[in-house]
Amino acid sequence: MDPDGPARQVPAPTGGAQRGGSGIPGGRRKQRVSMADVARLAGVSSQTVSRVANGHPGVVGATREQVLAAMRELGYRPNSAARALRYGQFNTIGVILFGLASTGNSRTVEAIATHAAAEGYAITLIPIGIPTQDNVLGAFTRMGELAVDAVIVIIEIHLLDAGTVTLPPGVHVVVVDSDAGDRYSVVDTDQAEGARLAVRHLLDLGHETVWHVTGPKTSFAGQRRAQAWRLALEEAGRPVPPPLHGDWSAESGYAAGLALAGEPGCTAVFASNDQMALGLLRAFHERGRAVPADISVVGFDDIPDASCFVPPLTTVHQDFAEVGRRCVQGVLRQIREGGASRPGTELVPTRLVVRESTAPPPTRP
Amino acid sequence: MDPDGPARQVPAPTGGAQRGGSGIPGGRRKQRVSMADVARLAGVSSQTVSRVANGHPGVVGATREQVLAAMRELGYRPNSAARALRYGQFNTIGVILFGLASTGNSRTVEAIATHAAAEGYAITLIPIGIPTQDNVLGAFTRMGELAVDAVIVIIEIHLLDAGTVTLPPGVHVVVVDSDAGDRYSVVDTDQAEGARLAVRHLLDLGHETVWHVTGPKTSFAGQRRAQAWRLALEEAGRPVPPPLHGDWSAESGYAAGLALAGEPGCTAVFASNDQMALGLLRAFHERGRAVPADISVVGFDDIPDASCFVPPLTTVHQDFAEVGRRCVQGVLRQIREGGASRPGTELVPTRLVVRESTAPPPTRP
DNA sequence: CACGAGCATGTTTACGTGAACATCGCGAGC
DNA sequence: GCTCGCGATGTTCACGTAAACATGCTCGTG
Structure with missing residues (x-):
């Protein structure tokens, strides 16, 4: 060896x-x-x-x-090793994440890296291939041995819930996109508000109800969006159609769209992210359902491409940069105050960006 | 303080x-x-x-x-600082990049992080907000002080060309997407082959020539694609239309598309990335130019969404994962052999993914 | 002119780890 | 029964840095 x-x-x-x-x-x-x-x-x-x-x-x-x-x-x-040894800190923040591919993550990470750099901190990435309990555990252990002063976790934390998982004690942690606000310091987009905005927008346009294409069941963000969607409909006294399940990919949105195109009563769909909304657009286009004349579509994320979808997508804008900024703020506060991770959830507001994929429902004959 | x-x-x-x-x-x-x-x-x-x-x-x-x-x-x-001090190495690879937002970068970084992790190395990210000469310089300096055994650079390296820039001597470096193969170890997608594949595909379908929407002038990848596009046309003895300049964004593709929609002779367009191709699709759709019946579009990158564009996009597939893998291989070889960065360029092949955005040109009346 | 204040610079030391070398104890072989 | 050898464990030291303390010089002032 x-x-x-x-x-x-x-x-x-x-x-x-x-x-x-x-x-x-x-x-x-x-x-x-x-x-x-x-x-x-x-x-x-x-x-x-x-x-x-x-x-x-x-x-x-x-x-x-x-x-x-x-x-x-x-x-x-x-020699930074000697320096770190001397000072007892590394000026480095660890970021554990599942995948960089997913829409928001890379932008969040970028914001984290940028803000960290501005504060003199570098970013160490630990990707987790498959979010097994074991892998996450392993990453934490590895991270514990790694030269980091704090850790930001960008994984659906409920993957780690089962029993034995304890983040190394004494390590400052901020978690993104999680329901672990009771145990960790959490920063998240206000998923519920965003979903509510989307649903309200469609209802206000006159749609009887709004269908929903969810994210994967494992996603906490997706869960919260679905939950808020349901709640908004119930509050308005509208029927709640059965949700269709996607996996964030455009392909899964396409599949859902093919199914929805066969639902004559469906005039409005809220997709849990923009990729799936893109899939919907394609499916509706192929099936001759005009968007927005026959059917309205709202996405979530506001990826840069959304403005060039056909038609340009009405969607919920997420401020990933702000999420990243607050994560860095959070860990730095912990580092500087020396305190533990103070549980609690910080929500970053969303806003609805109205483009051309939504309109009043077609007048029923 | x-x-x-x-x-x-x-x-x-x-x-x-x-x-x-x-x-x-x-x-x-x-x-x-x-x-x-x-x-x-x-x-x-x-x-x-x-x-x-x-x-x-x-x-x-x-x-x-x-x-x-x-x-x-x-x-x-x-305590990894003490360990690093003792051993004289950190088991960490630094990655300097411009932005994580751009398509390929995040996927490349992910692949780098994954493969590095498999080899027991962690990844330290240094983002450069604005790719100024100064900033890049600063990042290198900072990186030099950072706890890394090697550096992978994912920036258009010709930004650093001017004179004084010398990467800290003795630091192992691999550069992605650059023309600096004469000085550094470079890993890159075979941009030229990809562009040639795209052009040949369109010519083989019977198009007289192929228009091109470029990436930003600062992008080496974009330059090479444009160059190969021109060369492929010249080799086939076809006229070379004036290229339209984009900036990778869908919006810029849209603008280019609006311009191209007014060119009656334009039946085929090669966009330097998929985002711009998306913009083209939108512009052509709005202007009533049917894709692919009236006009064919080819992109570059093969982003996951491309299969759900309307119509699904024919594009050049880039193997970002392979690029990342080779980067890691490259730096690890340097670390282990102890040698300097051996100049030379490694090209990762591309392949054309034919979907539904290309077809023979409309029969001219 | 002498003495002390203040400043430039040198010396010692600790940070946590692990290689190299030292020691201790126990069992086997003569 | 004594010693040798080996395996288990302890001790020392160096890695590069920087704080704390020490030294020595200069210049100003009584």
């Missing part, structure tokens, strides 16, 4: 200046330039180098210049 | 067992459980703890059990 035991530590007593140039990086082992090397070359103590490197005051101009020159010559870069 | 200097080092002589439970993580500073703590509780030396932690042989069953019990009780997790 580690066949090179003794050869590893060659301490490169050759001076080190060879590394400075543009040449091939010496081949052998790590032995990156250390402060001591720089100090030796500059003729100062390593502490002075440290002071220069960190911009501490109390180093006179000439000395500083000398040190800087030595740094340049040797190509010195601070 | 750091007002708690002296208070920091409280060595928690209280035993440490308090941390084990589920309670609030003590509040105070890091002082995570160290091997010494575990050793104390287990009544052994810290070296024995180390041996148990690393699965080294030479620890008798009873002792091992004792140590494991102590670990559990204290909630011990190894």
Whole structure:
């Protein structure tokens, strides 16, 4: 497993200046330039180098210049492992997620990374191939050993509910899109509000009721949207049609659309995401059901493409950037206050973007 | 900035067992459980703890059990900073990228993260908000200070061309989607082949020529596709229509589509990505140009949604997962062999996915 | 002119881990 | 019965950094 035991530590007593140039990086082992090397070359103590490197005051101009020159010559870069060891923190936030492919995740992660970077934190990604209990567990364990000060979880957390799962104690955690607000600090889009907006919009246009294409059963976001859809209909005293089950993919939306196209009473559909709405549009188009003249469609997410669907999609806009921002805020607060993950859910509002896929229902003959 | 200097080092002589439970993580500073703590509780030396932690042989069953019990009780997790310092490597790969939003990037990153994880490496993301020379530079510097063993760059590298940019020497680098194959190790989709496939497909269907909607000028991938498009037309002895310039967004494709709808001679369009193709479809639909009866459209990327466009899009499939896999392979090879970045370009093949957006041109009256 | 304040710089040390080397104890072989 | 050998465990040290403390010099002031 580690066949090179003794050869590893060659301490490169050759001076080190060879590394400075543009040449091939010496081949052998790590032995990156250390402060001591720089100090030796500059003729100062390593502490002075440290002071220069960190911009501490109390180093006179000439000395500083000398040190800087030595740094340049040797190509010195601070060793973050040593730094982290010294300081006890890594300036890194871990992100555990299921897949980057799903619409919102990549945008959330991007926002997280951006805001974290602005605060001087880097992002370490741990993807989970298949969201097995075991895999998630494993990721947490691995993450625990990883160089992170806090963790943001972007997985349907109820996958981890069963019994034994305990996030490593003492690790700051913020969870996205979850019902675990009673145990963790949760940031989420206000799914319920979004779904309600969609349903209300369609009812206000005069539709008798609204059909629904759900996300996968495993998705908490999808569940909440479906729940809010049902509630909005019930509050309005409307019949609740049986929901059709999708899996977020356009294909599944297409399948649902083919089924719905055969429902003569169906004049309005709320799809739990834009991809599935795209599938609906295709199905309705193929079946000769005009959107929005015969049937109205509302999506969820407001992906950039939605404005170029045929017809441009009315949808619920999610502010992924804001979700990411609040996640970072949340973990940073925990890190700085030193407190534990304070349970509670923060909701990011949504808004309805009305485009051309919705209209009043056709007048019934 | 750091007002708690002296208070920091409280060595928690209280035993440490308090941390084990589920309670609030003590509040105070890091002082995570160290091997010494575990050793104390287990009544052994810290070296024995180390041996148990690393699965080294030479620890008798009873002792091992004792140590494991102590670990559990204290909630011990190894300190990766110390480990990294000791070993001189971090088991982490840095990924510098421009944006996660763009189609392929998130999928490439996901593949990178997955394969890296399989090899025991974590991924550290450094996003660059605006791809300024300065920002990229800054990211590299930061990355240099970061705890990474190698770096994968997913930015249009020609942004960094101007003069002074030198990646920190001795850092292993693989670049995605770049023309820097002469200086760095590059992995890329075979853009030229993909574009040629698209053009050939359309010409073979009988179209006189093929129009093109490009990506942004700053994109190397887009440039290569445009170049290959032009070349394929010239090789076939066809006229080369003026390319229309897009920016990857569906909206820009829509704008291009509106323009193209007014070109009576235009019967086939090759869009440099699927989003822009979507925009084309919308524009043609609005202008009453039937796809594919009147006009054929080919995209690039094969995003999952493409099969549900109206009509389903004929497009060039990119294997992002394979790109990610090769990136990881590349950096790992460099890390293990200890060599520098060996310049050269690895191309991942593409394939044409024919759906329903292409057909022979309408018979000219 | 002497002495002390203040500042530039050097020295020591600890952070947590694990390799290398040291030690201790026990059983086997002579 | 004594010693040798080996396996289990302990001790020392270095990794690179930076805080804390120590030193030594200069300049200002009485």
